[in-house]
Amino acid sequence: MKVRDYADVVDRILSALGKSERLSVWHKTSSPSHPLYCLHYAAKVADAPTIYVSAGIHGNEPAGVECAVRLIEKIADATHQNFFRLPLKEFNWLISPCDNPYGYERDTRENAIGYDLNRMFGTPNRCPETAFISESLLQTQTYLKDTIQLALDLHEDTDSHGFYLWERRSSTCPPIGNAVVKQIEEICAINRESMIEDHRNENGVITLLDTVTTKGWTRGRYLAEEIQTRCLILETPTLLDLETRIEVHKAAIQASIKHTFTNYIKLI
């Protein structure tokens, strides 16, 4: 049974595309009813860093999708500068807002044929959704001057009582997870259980260094190994109301950018 309509997401994407010349389609699938979209926003400064935001690979995690669509809308709208307390338009963005439309409409984690898409990145071409994501990302190596410098994958957890995140990075890359959690604890409880899904959780941060394989072939691992990009996987607790969870995602995106690009933000 459908609980949400993906056509609403597509309508909002198309409306945003009509509002800003800097916003364009980076990659799209040809499905007439459920086209997948990855959008690109080009900052005025050509060598601005690129941030990748993705959501909805698990269809029963709608707060990330709503946050990503609102982000697209605010970037495209010249009259709204302050959705985040950040100079949003000084960054290049790649935003893939709803990567599992079938699951999104039916509130299921899996896609139409029962796959958990966030375990399929070892052979992304086996599923149209993961093929689309990998094509979007590989295209960056051809068309962007630099690699994606920060990736944020928006998820939710139906079992957790608080926010936590997975930080996937190389051991030479300075951690930012704790700084992000510090800002989230002002608006949401933090999950401080010592173990989450068999991984050590330190005050809301699960660190996956270098080539950790215990999570399987997730998008985060694909980003780390194929695109050489650090990735934070943000998890909001679905027991909270939707607006609070959207706010938490928004604040976590904001904090992640602030702590990753401290020097760049000082210059602009």
Ligand SMILES: [Zn+2]
């Ligand atoms: Zn998820």
